[in-house]
């Protein structure tokens with residue numbers, strides 16, 4: 001096996017430090033002793049064949065799963081096992097492999113609902129995170145009607161002020177990501193590439209410091225992938241972010257990532273710069289099989 005060179009620290013502050021985490025599902029070890037340190041402003045790629053454990057790592061970072069072994073530190077806070085909504089509030093946002101927009105809402109409303117999560121109380125956030133039967137507008141209406149939250153604030157000047165600010169922030173965000181002209185369009189009427197962009201915009205509305213992107217180029221045509229690369233670079237700079245990117249499209253991975261970690265069967269098989277990874281025999285073997293090396 002080729003040597004795994006440790007990443008040489010740039011001396012910058014870490015945004016996240018993943019400290020040797022393992023995730024077991026019964027007898028299956030989906031992730032085995034995974035570690036990664038991401039610095040502020042970095043864009044790191046997490047790649048590997050299907051089933052390698054990439055999404056499971058996102059699920060551990062975001063609180064969907066608690067690692068069987070190991071710890072995760074976000075800005076020096078141990079977030080291992082914290083509820084997902086607390087982790088969002090601390091500053092980690094994600095997108096999913098399959099687009100998860102609120103279908104019956106407009107572009108504006110999709111971002112507004114994420115803006116509101118900055119203001120909603122714990123119970124409301126839990127409801128949003130756990131309500132599977134309600135979608136889109138129905139969910140929004142239900143949240144607004146909750147007699148343990150909204151009546152207390154509805155009509156008060158504080159609420160009105162906050163709502164006004166949320167709407168302004170939503171419009172500002174849509175302008176910054178180039179979606180303002182579509183604000184009143186139904187979200188699902190947008191072309192596929194723009195729906196992906198909207199999903200990322202919705203994640204940005206929670207003001208993350210770390211953004212996890214799970215296969216954002218999936219299903220995109222070559223032109224949309226090129227635009228996505230520009231967009232990822234733009235938000236990295238404009239929103240003062242760090243990004244961890246899962247992606248199968250190697251053109252996108254090699255085009256935007258500053259360094260890469262490669263997984264196979266839950267284990268790290270290589271870490272390094274894109275050019276080093278491209279020629280790493282272990283990586284070529286994992287993707288193409290023994291005959292390739």
Ligand SMILES: Nc1ncnc2c1ncn2[C@@H]1O[C@H](COP(=O)(O)OP(=O)(O)OP(=O)(O)O)[C@@H](O)[C@H]1O
Nearest residue numbers: 025028029030048049050051052053054055056057
């Ligand atoms: N909740 C779960 N229960 C049992 N097994 C699981 C669970 N979640 C994931 N796995 C298994 O863990 C392994 C890693 O899955 P994971 O989805 O993390 O891989 P991946 O690298 O993201 O794959 P892909 O590129 O296809 O999305 C797979 O064998 C998967 O079947």
